[in-house]
Amino acid sequence: MNLLDYYKKAMKNNFALGAINFCNMESLQGIIEACKETSSPMIIAVSESALNYMGNFTTALASAGKKDFPHLFLHLDHGKNFDICKKAVDMGFDSVMIDGSSLPYEENIALTQKVCEYAHSKNVFVEGELGQLQGIEDNVQSDKSHYTCPMQAKEFVLRTNIDSLAVAIGTSHGAYKYSGEKTLRFDILSEIESLLPSFPLVLHGASSVDTSLIERINKYGGDLSKASGIPKNLLEKAVKEHNIVKINTDTDIRLAVTSQVRQVLAENPKEFDPRKYLGSGREQIKNLVTDKINNVFFSNNQI
Numbered sequence: 001m002n003l004l005d006y007y008k009k010a011m012k013n014n015f016a017l018g019a020i021n022f023c024n025m026e027s028l029q030g031i032i033e034a035c036k037e038t039s040s041p042m043i044i045a046v047s048e049s050a051l052n053y054m055g056n057f058t059t060a061l062a063s064a065g066k067k068d069f070p071h072l073f074l075h076l077d078h079g080k081n082f083d084i085c086k087k088a089v090d091m092g093f094d095s096v097m098i099d100g101s102s103l104p105y106e107e108n109i110a111l112t113q114k115v116c117e118y119a120h121s122k123n124v125f126v127e128g129e130l131g132q133l134q135g136i137e138d139n140v141q142s143d144k145s146h147y148t149c150p151m152q153a154k155e156f157v158l159r160t161n162i163d164s165l166a167v168a169i170g171t172s173h174g175a176y177k178y179s180g181e182k183t184l185r186f187d188i189l190s191e192i193e194s195l196l197p198s199f200p201l202v203l204h205g206a207s208s209v210d211t212s213l214i215e216r217i218n219k220y221g222g223d224l225s226k227a228s229g230i231p232k233n234l235l236e237k238a239v240k241e242h243n244i245v246k247i248n249t250d251t252d253i254r255l256a257v258t259s260q261v262r263q264v265l266a267e268n269p270k271e272f273d274p275r276k277y278l279g280s281g282r283e284q285i286k287n288l289v290t291d292k293i294n295n296v297f298f299s300n301n302q303i
Helices: 003-014 025-038 049-056 055-068 082-091 105-121 150-160 187-195 210-220 232-241 251-267 274-296
Strands: 017-019 044-049 072-077 096-098 125-130 134-137 140-142 164-167 201-203 244-249
Touching: 003 017, 003 164, 003 244, 017 072, 017 274, 025 044, 025 125, 025 251, 025 274, 044 049, 044 055, 049 055, 049 072, 049 082, 049 210, 055 072, 072 082, 072 187, 096 105, 096 251, 125 150, 140 201, 150 164, 150 187, 164 187, 187 232, 210 251, 232 244, 232 274, 244 251, 244 274, 251 274
Parallel strands: 017 044, 017 244, 044 072, 072 096, 096 125, 125 164, 164 201, 201 244
Antiparallel strands: 134 140
16 A cells, blocks of 8 residues: 555544654664554654755665565655755655745745656655644744635645645644643634545644653753643544544654653663663653554554
């Protein structure tokens, strides 16, 4: 099954594919171990900065991972221009996201069309974005949230020929997502779905930001202020009652591995073997992703 086959299955069976970001071997191994234990397909996502960090090892790691567990799809997260998307396509990625959401509407359409034309010629899927998420994550930053306009969403899909659409309904990037009521604009999502029935929709900025991880990081020498993420019940509603077939998670992975590594080094100050503390971090990632698969994505036993 290719990625779009899984999207169709997800809409039919009311689950979503997780898109978990990785930036090293240990994080990818933790993701894969969770997928193997739960029989869940998974999108392994790489941001532009992570791609620069890992270089050609990105596809080498992904290829090794696919040999161990074939139900993985390598995805470029938030490609900001044509060149980075083309680079990912040429490297062998399964899908790319072109994020022109910060551009004027017509410029976003033109850029997304260009990426689709090239990527589709290489049998690579394309995700576009309309509307902006507030927050900061890697090279993605916005001071304000701009909800997706449903009528524009329909036109955007028809004119660009994208395979999936990331929508802005109240999620945000980073660990600090809310200063007031925790809610999502399901009314906007429903209107988009009425105009684009059975079209794959995506949620970015959907980390739950477990406060216990923040507390553990601070307990062992960190300095993170109180943060809040997307409640699991809101994500469950997006998956079970709507056409959200892909949910992105990055911040939660960072918090999980950082909290574990800090604790290991604090409790074992003489430890200097990276395999010990990174291996422990890998196990923490596995546990977190397993929980996401079972209680957020509901993608267990979908292979």
